[in-house]
Amino acid sequence: MTHSLAAQINSLLAALILLSAFALLAQRKILGLVHIFAWQGFFLALSTAVIGFASGEHHLYISSLLTLGMKVFLLPYILYKLVHKLKIHRDIEAVVNIPTTMLLGIVLVVFSYHLTAPIRELSNLMTRSTLAVALATVMLGLLMMVTRRHAVTQILGFLAMENGLFFAATSATYGMPMVVELGVALDLLIAAFIFGIFFFHINTTFDSLDVDQMAKLKETD
Amino acid sequence: MTPLDIAGFAVLLLLALAAAAPLLRSVRMLQIPLAFSLSAVASLAAVVAGVMTVAAGSVAAATMTLGIPGLPFHLRLDPLAGFFLVVIGLLGFFVSVYSIDYVKGYGGERSITQMIIFYTLFLAGMLLVVLADDAYFFLVAWELMAAASYFLVMYEDERAENRRAAFLYLLIAHAGAIAILLAFGVMAAQSGAAGFDGYTFDAMRTAHLSSGWAAAAFFLAFFGFAAKAGVIPLHVWLPEAHPVAPSNISALMSGVMLKTSIYGMVRFAFDFIKVFPWWWGGIVLALGLVSAVMGVLYALMQHDLKRLLAYHSVENIGIILIGLGLSMIFAAFHLPALAALALVAALYHTLNHAMFKGLLFMGAGAVLHATHERNMEEMGGLIHRLPWTAPLFLVGCVSISALPPFNGFVSEWLTFQAFLLSPALPHPILKLLIPLGAALLALTGALAAACFVKVFGVVFLGKWRGRHKPERIHEVGWSMRIGMFMAALTCLLLGILPTWVIGWMDTIPEQLCGGRLAESAGKFGWMWLTPIAHERASYSGPVVFIGILAVVAVTWLLLHVRATSVSRVPVWDCGFVKLTPRMQYTASAFSMPIRRVLGFLFAVREQVEIVPHTNHPALPGSLQYRLRIRDRFWNWLYAPQGEAAYWIARQVGKLQQGRIQIYLLYSFVTLIVLLVFLG
Structure with missing residues (x-):
């Protein structure tokens, strides 16, 4: 496999990651969101493996495996269990309607390409063209957190942001040092557990996972 | 032993007492006498060090191995510092003796250990403020003094009123401390010394400041010290904090803690900056006049004894500032002899105020101790129940009212002499305006006298107005009487022997403004005080004292020559039978x-x-x-500030929406904006 072929595969995977990020914005069902998140993790793992193969940085295989285990199986499984336990299958409401959110997302993608243009000129890595996608994924995750009301979607937005950051690291510098990646993976796992505990508490306190209910905690009116 | 060693011994003894106080708790009976008599010894050591330094005009400096890395603490004892050591030590000695019995009154109710720790730290802090010779050490000592006195004001902390007063005190003290810190920063930055060396006082003495920076440094420092001294309009904490603090603490705070800020002002103006335009002195003089007149007017309106005394501290700080301002004006016009006169007047009044205000607060403490009452309207006739406290308190009243033969008269008289010599100034408008200040000072003195006629008349004369029976009131313990007696005696001695005192402290004006006073003041021996020339004005404390003594003795003899000449009968009720003491x-x-x-x-x-x-x-x-x-x-200056702070807080509080999306949006927008600016 030549470098140019690897770069093309990588670009394809980047496009799929971006597509899944938009799908996250468009999806109304919670279980649908969990599935899309799993797919995004799968593309990410694949992309990491391809970059690791093409660049000869073999520690990326370990990252890839970690990503596969964590983001494709473990985290979606935890979320899936949570959704079943809390019985929250119904549609979720967005603060801003979905077409507008998509349009905002497109603006953010264009903005990311504009931002990373100077970096593309300077870098000579084969993955340089995907940096814009990585930045766009981070911003789309943040946009998802801002525009959705449900606590679970907030967490999915957060995890999507982390996917974007991970992708940015691999595409900009062929991945972070192994220690950092292991640490981040562990943090994510623990975060997922803590989120789970918080969901239970929020649900029992407010009888709902709608974060707007938490406005009651404000100090003054 | 050099004076600096003795002063160091005093500080170390006080710090050791603070550290040992918890250990002394096991020997309950001995704890109070031991701690306070050792504090008295330490204070006396400070007095000895100060007297020796001022008399010899010596300057001693030392560098400690302690301190911040790269900046060891510096100590220096010059005549100015020595003079303030005497002020602090002398009152510290009297109050420590007084405290032995006074603090016993708290026994069983509150932690005596706490009182001893903060009392000794407070005294040590004040001594270190005067001894410090670099900005860091000065501020460490300044904060030690402020924090210790905060806890002492809070001593009876179960009442919300006391906590509020202590907080107000801490707030204003810290606003002042920040201003002092900034003033030191300006001096250090402009001194041109490398690194931390600019923060030593030696570098500040040799610094050459441009006139703008010098004014900035001086007025920042003046503001900071004025907040501590209670100069109007920064006086609001004084009438709140003094009444609620234990009386021995009030005596120390009002008597000497306020004086450390006078020390700071003199140090900044005459030692660091040295050359300044006359309008600096003009501003100091104007604020002094306002403080003096307003302070005494507010004092007249009070009926809480200690609150009234607190307002009198505002007045007396005003009088000291008048002397200081005049001295600065004279110095700016290169009139060293007159500058020396005004500076001596200011410093003399500093010493006198420490003595008589300390005495008055101790007396108020004795009254409070005996009656458990702060409201004057509930007192009366205490001269019969407190036969020792009453005459001693009267000495304080006469001294603060600036009546001969006591000490208040001498220093206010000197201030008047400085006023009356102001036509020597080569400036037509000042020649006209400054004598008007003398009229205000005269008004202040008269109002102060009126105020103390009220205090003594209502508290000690007449009949008991209170609700409980006066038979329960007993004279206070011996140590309290001895403490007050020594302070009263000092008031008298400072009043009848001013020539000696001025001769002793002559080295201070000589080093600070290049003029001397003792030569002309003591020309006619120790009997006569002639500040400039005997044709202009002279005063003889001893002669006036002997005259008054003679008149009093003759009157007493005439009254007591026959056994029947004094008889005690019920008060004549004008034929109206229902007179009660509350109708007084x-x-x-x-x-x-x-x-x-x-x-x-x-x-x-x-x-x-x-x-x-x-x-x-x-x-x-x-x-x-x-x-x-x-x-x-309060309504003009402080309430609007408080409301403005509250309004701003409410506006900022609107950021708190309580919705996670809004918070996330804040970070999202921030991220985008930063990326746009950086991209």
């Missing part, structure tokens, strides 16, 4: 004429309410009179 002249009534004339200066609210008779509603049963006098400065 009250403190509010005494000050009413002045309240009517100068009422526009205060926020006065008077209410008279007629309560109907219970059986016959048509007839009046009783009259209720309510009088509330508030400080206008």
Whole structure:
């Protein structure tokens, strides 16, 4: 496999990651969101493996495996269990309607390409063209957190942001040092557990996972 | 032993006492006498060090191995510092002796250990402020003094009023401390020394500041010290904190802690900056005049004994500032002899005020200790129940009213001499305006006398007005009497031997403004004080004292020559049989004429309410009179600031929406904006 072929595969995977990020914005069902998140993790793992193969940085295989285990199986499984336990299958409401959110997302993608243009000129890595996608994924995750009301979607937005950051690291510098990646993976796992505990508490306190209910905690009116 | 060693010994003894106080707790009986008599020894050591330094005019400096890395603490003992060591040590000695019995009154109710720790730290902090010779050490000592006194003001902390007063004190003290820190920063930055060396006082002495930076440094420092000294309009903490603190602490705070800020002002103006335009002195003089007149007017309106004394501290700080301001004006016009006169007047009044205000607060503490009452309207006739406290308190009253032969007269007289010599200034407008200040000072003295006629008359003369029986009131313990007696004796000695005192402290004006006073002041021996020339003015403390003593002795002899010449009978009731002690002249009534004339200066609210008779509603049963006098400065200066801070907080509080999306949006927008600017 030549470098140019690897770069093309990588670009394809980047496009799929971006597509899944938009799908996250468009999806109304919670279980649908969990599935899309799993797919995004799968593309990410694949992309990491391809970059690791093409660049000869073999520690990326370990990252890839970690990503596969964590983001494709473990985290979606935890979320899936949570959704079943809390019985929250119904549609979720967005603060801003979905077409507008998509349009905002497109603006953010264009903005990311504009931002990373100077970096593309300077870098000579084969993955340089995907940096814009990585930045766009981070911003789309943040946009998802801002525009959705449900606590679970907030967490999915957060995890999507982390996917974007991970992708940015691999595409900009062929991945972070192994220690950092292991640490981040562990943090994510623990975060997922803590989120789970918080969901239970929020649900029992407010009888709902709608974060707007938490406005009651404000100090003054 | 050099004076600096002795002063160091005093500080170390106090710090050791603070550390050992918890260990002493096991020997309950000995804890109070041991701690306070050792504090008295330490204070006496400070006095010895100060007297030796001032008399010899010596300067000693030392560098400690302690301190911040790269900046060891510096110590220096020069005549100015020595003089303030004497002020602090002398009153510290009297109050420590007084405290032995006074603090026993708290036994069993509150932690005595806490009192001893903060008392000794407070004294040590004040001594270190005077001894410090670099900005860091000065501020460490300054904060030690402020924090220790905060805890002492809070000593009776179960009452919300006390906590509020202590907080106000801490707030204003820290606003001042920040200003002092900034002033040191300006001096250090402009001194041109490398690194931390600019923070030593030596570098500040040799710094050459441009006139703008010099003014910035001086007025920042002046503001900071004025906040501690209680100069109007920064005085609001004084009448709140002094009444609630234990009386021995009030005596120390009012008597000497305020004086450390006078020390700071003199140090900044005459030692660091040295060359300044006359308008600096003009501003100091104007603020001094305002503080003196307003302080005494507010004092007249009070009926809480300690609050009244607190307002008198504002007045006396004003009088000291008048002397300081005049001295700065004279120095700016290169008149060293007159500058020396005014500076000596200011410093002499500093010493005198420490003595008589300490005495008055100790006396107020004795009254409080005996009666458990702070409101003057509930007292009366205490001269019969407190035969020792009453005459000693009277000495304080006469001294603060600037009447001969006591010490208050001498220093105010010197200030007047400085005023009357102001036509020597080569500036036509100042020649006209400054003598007007003398008129205000005269008004202050007269009002202070009126105020203390009220205090002594209402508290000690007449009949008991209180609700509980006066038979329960007993004279206070011996150590309290001894402490007050020594302070009263000092007041008298400082009043009748001014020539010696001025001769002793002559090295201070000589080093600070290049002029001397003792040569002309003591020309006619120790009997006569002639500040400039005997043709202009002279005063003999001893002669006046002997004259007054003779008149009093003759009167006493005439009254007591026959056994029947004094007889005790019931008060004549003018034929009206229902006279009660509550119908006596009250403190509010005494000050009413002045309240009517100068009422526009205060926020006065008077209410008279007629309560109907219970059986016959048509007839009046009783009259209720309510009088509330508030400080206008509170509404003018402090309330708007508080409201503005609250308003800003409310506006900022609107950021708190309680919705996670909004918070996320804040970070999202911030991220985008930063990326746009950086991209």
